Amino acid sequence: MSNPKFNKKKICVIGSGAGAGPIIYELSKVGHQVIVLEKGPWYKTKDYAKDEIALTRRDVVTPRLEDEPHVIETKNGNGKWIAKPNYLGGQNFWNGSVVGGSSNFMSGYFHRLKPKDFRLLSTYGKIEKSNVVDWPIEYKDLEPFYDKVEKVVGVSGKVIKHKFQEPRSSDNFPFPPLAENYASELLDNACKKLKIEIIPMPRAILSKPFENRNSCYYSNFCGSYACGSDAKGSSRVALLNKALETNNCKIIDNAKVFYLETKSDKILKAHYHFKDGKDYSIEADIFVVAAQAIETSRLLLMSKSDSFPNGLANNNGQVGKNLIFSAGGIGSGIIDYKNFTEEDAKKIHFPGVFINRSIHHFYEIEDENGKKLKGGTIDFLFEHANPIGKAIRNKWNKYGELVYGEEYQKKIYAYFNKMRKIKFEIFIDWQPNDNCFVSLDDKIKDKWGDPVARLRLESHDHDLKIGKILAKKGESVLRKMGCRRVNSYIGTLPPPNLQAGGCRFGNNPKKSVLDKNCKAHEVKNLYVTDGSFMPTGGSVTYTWTIYANAFRVAEHLKDLLNR
């Protein structure tokens, strides 16, 4: 370094997704040595194709469940907890074990939290059997970093004033909105008639070239697929590639960290299994864990020592607790082309361009007694293009019987050519509760012989109630738009791709794992920067907040290391 006073430190980052990328980018940029340990392989943009078999039908970017299962514990009809490994059936909680993590495969629907999300308990009061707490920081503390994500990762969209709009330091997004389908106009008209505010949805997708990344080319394959033009703001493309250009960053892929070795209140080494079958370790000054919520808790719980007999940073028993997801559900309707002119039907059928509409109008709602309740968000999108998935979902008739032969051929021809399914996704808060947490299973091991995470999963009735209110709103919009077969489903199962919590941040060391800077209360050099820190998740997808918070922690670390 040209600055002789600069005190270069070694930072070990475990994971490489949205929670890791900003740390890696910022600290390597100012001259620190950053070593990234990523459990999955390192695929580059050229390695990915729009291949439905590889990306959605086989385990290419996630491990085989037989090799790396989770044990899922759910309540049966008699109220008894039943546990089984998910290779015997059950949800898959891996989302992208590759360099860049699941941010490679996100749809990039980007929403900020709103100021009240930081004060849920203070604003709406306690809900029975819910562990809701206020955050130790406020919206204004995170706003500059939301803004930074817009400019560094790249967010496209258009700011429209609405009643729940978050305060912004920039007037508009740095990238204009992406091209839209005619269906967006139909949605706007339907909402206007219903007097519901609908807004353009910001996307972490470039609408014009930026630095060495190309603009979106409307491939028609976005969610579940890596981007072919690097327009999508994955951690790999937007942050890791730039960090590598500094020559201060080294990524070690296929490196599965299984133990953080400590001495007293400090981590000395991260031990990892490597692709050559051997185990290695790395020493560092600072360790940052961002392995996605479930695996982050698992790693801390596995890292037992004399100082931490219950797992690292877990002498208060809080690691793994208050795991949260994004509650809510889905709905859909069919746009039947026979109800439109041929010209309009062609416009709706046109592939690639987006709907990009979101309703925040119900972010706060009232119950029958006029009491204010936290509501949520409704995002609209087309059914993904995947023909295999669509055709499989159509192999049953309305009586639940298998359809085959010519009858099936007629059915899927019509499905692909005479109609288009529009969907909505509802995002509401998941009430953190005592029956939703991560622990270690005492019997099932992964392919390396390490104990796997055991997930006890229970949702809260309050979330079902709120979800159903929003589902009715979403359905009403689709009906007004002229859709048929409109339906919705609000369930109790957690969406595996929207996981957070387990290492809450807070000011009280007895009730939280991390302090407000996401440093472990009990460990001098441990930071956690994935979604684990979140005590509540807001009623939106998490990725923008995870990115923003990691930039905030990076700023803190830069200050700390420069002292």
Place this chain on the structure above:
Amino acid sequence: MKLVERRFFLKTLIAGGIALQIPFVYSCNTESLDSLTISIDNNNYNINLSLLRTILDILYPNTSISPGALVLKSDIYYLWILKDNKLESSKKLFLIKNLDKFSQFCNEKNGKSFQKLDKNKQEEFIEIVSHTNWGEKYLSRVMTVIIESMFAHPVYGSNPEKIGWNWINYKGGIPEPQERNRYPEILSINNPKS
């Protein structure tokens, strides 16, 4: 190579458990074979290809609407799944054992093999099987195999010349997969232990 010699050559290699690697399935013409032996977990299983093709043809026939399963090479794709060493054995054995069960069930009910029934009887029998618990699960799985074979990129050995895409006016996405980055080859990129 004469046909008989070729058949013997293929069956010998397959029984030895070394030939039916994925490139083999892509490249070799198995249409002339009535049966194959496949090894899973060191056990050999006989696959009645003639029966399989007949079932595929009833479930997804060649019609004026769509190319049929045999044109789409769904049988080749079915074999590719059976030889996928990344796929759990239980999923492969499901496809093998239920094909056998179908055969036995047909012989019990009709006194002859499925292939020897006339077309109407075959359709009736499929209908009967689809209303049994095991049969519905099996035929549903076979339909999934047909659907995958129809809409997978041709690099997987089925859907020749994208005929499965063309009949529904589907264009696919860019970049298309190539041999180097299709499944399972992509698992070996930068991952020598896979």
